[in-house]
Amino acid sequence: MAEKAATRQAYGKTLAEVGELHPEIVVLDADLSKSTMTVDFLKKFPDRFFNMGIAESDMVDTAAGLATCGKIPFASTFAIFGSRAWEQIRNTVCRANLNVNLCFTHAGISVGEDGASAQANEDMAIMRVLPNMRVICPCDSFETAGAVRYMAEHPDGPYYLRLGRAKVVDVLTEDYRFELGKGTALCDGGDVTIIACGSLVQQSMAAAEELAAEGIQARVITMPAIKPIDEDLILAAAAETKGIVTAEEHQVIGGLGSAVAEVLARKHPAPMKFIGMQDTFGESGTPDELFDKYGLSAPHIAEAATDLLG
Amino acid sequence: MTKTRDKQKLADQALRLRRHVVEMVYQAGSGHPGGALGMAEVFVSLYPAGELKIRPEEPKWDDRDRFVLSKGHICPGYYAALAIAGYFSEDLLPTFRKLGSPLQGHPCMLKGTGIDVSSGSLGQGLSVANGMAIAAKLDGKSYRVYVMLGDGEVQEGQVWEAAMSSTHYKLDNVCAILDSNGLQIDGKVSEIMGVAPLAGKWEAFGWNVIEIDGNDFDQIFDAFDRARATKGKPTIIIARTIKGKGVSFMENACEWHGKAPNEEQYRQAMSDLGVHATV
Structure with missing residues (x-):
């Protein structure tokens, strides 16, 4: 464990x-x-x-x-x-x-x-x-x-x-070395990519398991640096999978999703879904309850990935 | 730098600084002449007259005294003082506010020589000065930190956050100079948002308070000496000044806070400062 x-x-x-x-x-x-x-x-x-x-x-x-x-x-x-x-x-x-x-x-x-x-x-x-x-x-x-x-x-x-x-x-291991502007692929699926930061990385890993059960191979990337962002990793994911879901515990306006979209819009337009706070304020509750209610938990991420694949 | 206390020389330098201020703002077509003219004697005292322990030929000397122009908009006076002290040529002053100039509309430490920190947004300089003063204490260095504030500026709440920090950390190496000219952009400070009693407020925050005529060299130097001798708490020098001093129509007139003279006004201003200007 x-x-x-x-x-x-x-x-x-x-x-x-x-x-x-x-x-x-x-x-x-x-x-x-x-x-x-x-x-x-x-x-x-x-x-x-x-x-x-x-x-x-x-x-x-x-x-x-x-x-x-x-x-x-x-x-x-x-x-x-x-x-x-x-x-x-x-x-x-x-x-x-x-x-x-x-x-x-x-x-x-x-x-x-x-x-x-x-x-x-x-x-x-x-x-x-x-x-x-x-x-x-x-x-x-x-x-x-x-x-x-x-x-x-x-x-x-x-x-x-x-x-x-x-x-x-923890999702990384002792031998991890941080490098500014570099993300890490945690699992290497070829169907769809989930790019996440912060606590939604763990949710994305859980989503990848749910997707795998349905036969969908998801690539999960942890993207600790939102700026400067790892353009190469994003562009490779856009080229090698059918679309990108971003997941962040933040408004979908202006955060990780926007940063990824800016890269793709300039260099490699690709289908996207944005998991995050949908231009709204939160409320009191446990973190798990709030993740569920505001659409940030693993099932929501998995659903977005499935939608993306049509 | 060696200290200058020769009265004629000081008066000449203040006049020279005021002429530069009018010239810079006129040439730029914008800028803030009022406060810069009012603080001419203080600027001269700090820089060319050598109150600050500095080496203009070595602007980043580790042990130099620091200066923070919290009211960054009066930088024409600051730049003129730096030039007269020898940080750069006075010929550079007319580039003020022009594209590519190191003399930005508000001070920028990445562009201008001798600028210890960037400024321009009111209320922040005392906090920055505290950080510099804490660094001096940590490093066991004797340099002092001077910070210039405005009497309108103290309406910003952060000034009082910082005022608490200065006394909490016993920063006796901080010397604030408060330009008390009674005016702000929209009118008299007392009518826009009263800040009186200034001395009482700073005393209540635990500061050593010295009140002076900020256009009088003797009183300025005496205040700096007393500040340096005060241990265990920071000092604020409340300097009563005449905003726009030296230019007849700018004196005590809030509309000259941030406006450039037209050609006719420029000639009048320079004439008031003893120069027959030709445009």
């Missing part, structure tokens, strides 16, 4: 590890360190941890100031609250291409019971549109740890790392 852990847990653990290797790393949080798991870094490096209180705009710009002086700041809060600092991220961080690592947790509808006000389903769209910004949404502990290590080793501009609250099963 594969390990089950939230991506935020891998984030905290890896941050504490890379803090050892890179003394320039500093961490900022906005009163949520025990939930974002930056507390793991705080315990090890209290002098390099700065709690900014419930003040996300101040946190982002303080991180920017630290970056101008050669520090490698990681700033964390919940995705919905960090989103309020969008203009600070645009004007102060991205315009100057400052190395600020924005690692926001509790993204997506799987926040669950807290309801719509806490469910950031728009964050990838508003981050992806920013020049210089790199957007990463890992699906499990291995992708998360790999991304955090990569960010620490490549302090060359802004990153947005999107993490979840709920526990998920």
Whole structure:
């Protein structure tokens, strides 16, 4: 049985590890360190941890100031609250291409019971549109740890790392190495392709099993980097299978699905289906209930794939 | 840089800076002359007069004092000060706001020499300055961080988030200069959204507050000295200034916040600054 852990847990653990290797790393949080798991870094490096209180705009710009002086700041809060600092991220961080690592947790509808006000389903769209910004949404502990290590080793501009609250099963393995702009094919079907990120990768794997039972071979790709996106992997899938389903715990407007569609529209038009929040807000419920109600769970993904094949 | 305290030289540099400001905004056909003219003495004090520990020939010197122009729109004064201090030639100033110029409409650190951080959207500079000041403390460095804010700008809530952070982290290496000219785009600050009492608010946030006439060199230098001597908390210098100072028709007139003079107004402005301009 594969390990089950939230991506935020891998984030905290890896941050504490890379803090050892890179003394320039500093961490900022906005009163949520025990939930974002930056507390793991705080315990090890209290002098390099700065709690900014419930003040996300101040946190982002303080991180920017630290970056101008050669520090490698990681700033964390919940995705919905960090989103309020969008203009600070645009004007102060991205315009100057400052190395600020924005690692926001509790993204997506799987926040669950807290309801719509806490469910950031728009964050990838508003981050992806920013020049210089790199957007990463890992699906499990291995992708998360790999991304955090990569960010620490490549302090060359802004990153947005999107993490979840709920526990998920690991789909990758110990030998996985993260590379920015590279996705991974988890299974190699030739009928249809499912490209997913975050917690919908696990749902997509389950969908592939359902499809296999019906004799449909699905290729499942985990696409942790939404920007820059793995164009080669997308184009190969478009050429080698009959269509592409994208799956994300995010609005279908502006996120992974849009990014894939932009590649295909420019280079290799192909039939597509978009699994995600259909331009709507969520509500309170368990993550599984919400995935079912809002059309994000494995059966919905399988159904979209079947529809695509006609 | 060595410190200049020669009164005639300081007055000459302030006048030179004001002429540059009018010239730049006129040549660009747009820009923000009012606040830049009002802060001429402070800009001169910081840069050519050597309040800042800087090396214009080595703009990215690690140990330099930092400066954040939070009210980025008054960059004509900032650019003129950088040029007079020797970061780049004063001949570059007329390229302000023109395509391809390093002197962008609002400061851009990737393009302009001597700019420690980009700015332009109000309310953010004090947070950035705090980050720089924390970095100095972490590295055991003695550099100081200066940040220039406006009295209209403090209507932005983030300024007060940052004001809390500065005192919480005891950033006595932060020195804010608040340009208190009483005007903002739509009119008087007191009528648009009152910010009084300014000194009381900053004191309540735990800051060392110094109030001065921001167009008086002696008071400016004295305030910087007192700020440097203050330990355990940040200092804010509330500098009362005359927006548009030096140009008769721009003084205390909010319509000159962000507008370029026409040809006739340009001639008048330069004449007020002792130059017979030919267009």
